[in-house]
Amino acid sequence: MSEWSSWIQTHPIQAAGLGLIAGVAGLSALGVLLVPIFIIASADPVLGLFAVVVVAMAGVASARHRYDGAAATQSPDxxxxxxxxxxxxxxxxxxxxxxxxxxxxxxxxxxxxxxxxxxxxxxxxxxxxx
Incomplete structure (x- = not known):
């Protein structure tokens, strides 16, 4: 069991609070990221679509990188x-x-x-x- 898992089991209220804070922060960051895309899309729909595709590709690349890193750390020495x-x-x-x-x-x-x-x-x- 990882250190985080044991901490979450021993401190469920604090873990829920941290999860809530992380969720709000994530949604705020997403809003800050999407506002310029909506502005671009209202000015030029093709350029807006291009911006959405670039952001989506960056998200997929980030998720793959995170998954590959997690898979590498799954087998500890x-x-x-x-x-x-x-x-x-x-x-x-x-x-x-x-x-x-x-x-x-x-x-x-x-x-x-x-x-x-x-x-x-x-x-x-x-x-x-x-």
């Missing part, structure tokens, strides 16, 4: 997640080491890590412990 849980005290040091070794063995077995990368990660972890 398992080692970073494990470190986060250890730092928060969710798991003990022995459990952390056991799971870290399991992750490294799995990555090596799947061919994601070369021998050099595995040794480097183990050495970095051992250095951090001392």
């Amino acid at each position: 398992p080692v970073a997640e494990l470190e986060h849980r250890y730092v928060n005290g969710d798991i003990s040091e022995a459990e952390f080491e056991r799971r870290l070794n399991t992750l490294m063995e799995t990555d090596a077995a799947l061919g994601r890590l070369t021998d050099d990368e595995t040794e480097t990660q183990q050495t970095e972890y051992e250095t951090e412990l001392t």
